[in-house]
Amino acid sequence: xxxxxxxxxxxxxxxxxxxxxxxxxxxxxxxxxxxxxxxxxxxxxxxxxxxxxxxxxxxxxxxxxxxxxxxxxxxxxxxxxxxxxxxxxxxxxxxxxxxxxxxxxxxxxxxxxxxxxxxxxxxxxxxxxxxxxxxxxxxxxxxxxxxxxxxxxxxxxxxxxxxxxxxxxxxxxxxxxxxxxxxxxxxxxxxxxxxxxxxxxxxxxxxxxxxxxxxxxxxxxxxxxxxxxxxxxxxxxxxxxxxxxxxxxxxxxxxxxxxxxxxxxxxxxxxxxxxxxxxxxxxxxxxxxxxx
Numbered sequence: 001x002x003x004x005x006x007x008x009x010x011x012x013x014x015x016x017x018x019x020x021x022x023x024x025x026x027x028x029x030x031x032x033x034x035x036x037x038x039x040x041x042x043x044x045x046x047x048x049x050x051x052x053x054x055x056x057x058x059x060x061x062x063x064x065x066x067x068x069x070x071x072x073x074x075x076x077x078x079x080x081x082x083x084x085x086x087x088x089x090x091x092x093x094x095x096x097x098x099x100x101x102x103x104x105x106x107x108x109x110x111x112x113x114x115x116x117x118x119x120x121x122x123x124x125x126x127x128x129x130x131x132x133x134x135x136x137x138x139x140x141x142x143x144x145x146x147x148x149x150x151x152x153x154x155x156x157x158x159x160x161x162x163x164x165x166x167x168x169x170x171x172x173x174x175x176x177x178x179x180x181x182x183x184x185x186x187x188x189x190x191x192x193x194x195x196x197x198x199x200x201x202x203x204x205x206x207x208x209x210x211x212x213x214x215x216x217x218x219x220x221x222x223x224x225x226x227x228x229x230x231x232x233x234x235x236x237x238x239x240x241x242x243x244x245x246x247x248x249x250x251x252x253x254x255x256x257x258x259x260x261x262x263x264x265x266x267x268x269x270x271x272x273x274x275x276x277x278x279x280x281x282x283x284x285x286x287x288x289x290x291x292x
Contacts, residue, residue, distance in 0.1 A: 009038040016048070025056055043073045047081055059089035076102050080109040087112035092119035107133050115142045118149060144172070153179040167196035167214075174217060187221040194218060212239055220247050225254055242277055245269035258289040 016031035029052055036045045050065035066082035083099035086092075096116035102109050114130030117123060123146070131143040144159035153176045160173050174189035194214040197206070219235055222228035229251045236244040246269035252262040270283055 005038060009035055012038065013045075020052065025052055028052055041072055043069045043075075043078065046072070047077065050081055050085065054085050054088065059085060063089065063091075074101075076104055080105060083116070084108055084112045087116050092116045096120045096122065111142065114146075118142065118146055123149065141169070141172070148172075148176065151179075153177075165192075165196065167193045167200065170196055171214065171217070174221070178221065183221045183223045187218060187223060190214060190217040190221055216244070225251055229255065240268075240272065242269050242272040242274065245272065246278075258286070260290060263287055263290040 012031050012035035016028045016035060019025070019028035019031055029049060032045055032049050032052070036042065036049065039045060046065045046069040050062045050069065053059075053065060054062035062085045063082065066078065066085055069078045070082055079098055079101045083095050083102065086095035086098060093116075095112060096119075099105065099109055099113040099116060102113075105113060110130040111133045114127050114133070117127045118131070128146060131146045141160055141163045144156045144163070147153070147156035147159060157173055157176045160169055160176065163169050170189050170193035174186045174193060177183075177186035177189060194211075197210065197214060216235060216239075219228060219231040222231060229248065232244065232248045232251060236248060245265050249262050249265040249269055252259060252265055256262065266283065266286060270278070
């Protein structure tokens with residue numbers, strides 16, 4: 001590289017760092033991209049571009065820069081950055097494979113390895129210790145999910161509460177309360193999740209599928225069974241599905257046992273059932289218990 005090109009490279013890196021310090025991220029990316037054009041084999045420039053893109057939520061761009069860096073240099077630094085980006089982008093299997101190559105992981109890499117291990121079913125003592133780490137870069141309830149997957153639902157509830165009051169967190173706490181049989185608490189958290197979703201998500205961005213799920217969860221955890229049955233029937237009329245009719249059948253059984261109404265709604269659920277949702281031997285047994 002001649003002196004003129006070297007001076008130009010220094011100017012672009014200086015400009016990129018200045019823009020970055022001023023939180024002018026698009027300007028920083030532009031400057032570092034120009035620096036990259038001048039020195040395409042620079043791993044440091046590619047890592048910087050990847051980190052900025054990651055902070056802006058441009059996960060695909062970040063992964064692209066980190067992959068390019070990895071093609072130049074296979075080091076802990078590059079593997080760690082790529083693995084973190086893959087984790088944040090929910091590419092669990094590849095994240096696990098990439099982070100497993102890091103010989104001396106830092107705190108962030110360990111935490112992301114713990115998360116990816118959880119999702120690919122590689123849970124062990126190391127997973128537990130890694131998910132107990134606290135990192136500012138990844139706002140993700142990894143330890144809570146670990147407790148959920150290992151059946152430690154009371155611990156999961158406590159851990160989820162450390163992650164604020166988003167609708168997703170309220171919903172997760174509601175699910176954990178369902179697992180421990182606390183319908184009143186589950187209903188309360190599902191109601192908060194629904195209200196928070198409606199209040200915080202712009203109307204144009206709200207998804208009908210999510211709204212229906214939150215409405216259903218509020219109904220199915222209604223502690224007063226006759227109110228629950230009435231609400232479920234109304235819900236099923238508007239949103240017929242296996243789960244809506246199966247929930248009616250289960251609630252009907254809770255009130256009246258093996259009644260003809262139980263049989264009617266169970267048969268409707270079976271008609272809408274997909275593979276694996278119920279064991280037909282169980283279904284046939286339940287139907288056989290209904291007195292004609």
